[in-house]
Amino acid sequence: IGLILGFAGVAVISAAGFGGHISVIGVLLALGSAISWALGTVYMKKTGSRVDSIWMVALQLTIGSVFLLISGFWTESFSAIQWTAPFITSLLFISVFVIALGWLVFFTLVGSGEA
Structure with missing residues (x-):
């Protein structure tokens, strides 16, 4: 339902x-x-x-990043990126806390409860 x-x-x-x-x-x-x-x-x-939740998240993020990197080479100009401190800080925060830990929590909850 x-x-x-x-x-x-x-x-x-x-x-x-x-x-x-x-x-x-x-x-x-x-x-x-x-x-x-x-x-x-x-x-x-x-x-x-x-399967271990950490391994599952790491593998999915690695495979996804390869596809995004390849498509980025074809569609974007890396010289246009402005590597400022706020950009790097935001990128690291989102990568670690939002994406990696978020998926880890999601898969842990799915594994422990009802889907």
Whole structure:
């Protein structure tokens, strides 16, 4: 029931995008992301007890970063990055506390509760 309500909510929010102001491809990618997230969560609930949460998070972040780095080389100019102290501090904070620890907590909670 939760999955159905979640997908219905995403569909209702995304329905305005088909009017022309938002990219149809973007809406379809968002729906695909929601479906893959839901399926991934259920899969990890079933197999998460066989894999360490820290290893799972580290591997996913490493694989994702490789894809982002490759796409960044093709689409962005690295010389345009301004390596200021606030930028580096924010980047490190988000990388460690928001992304890495956030995913670790998420997978730990999924593994210990109901999906």
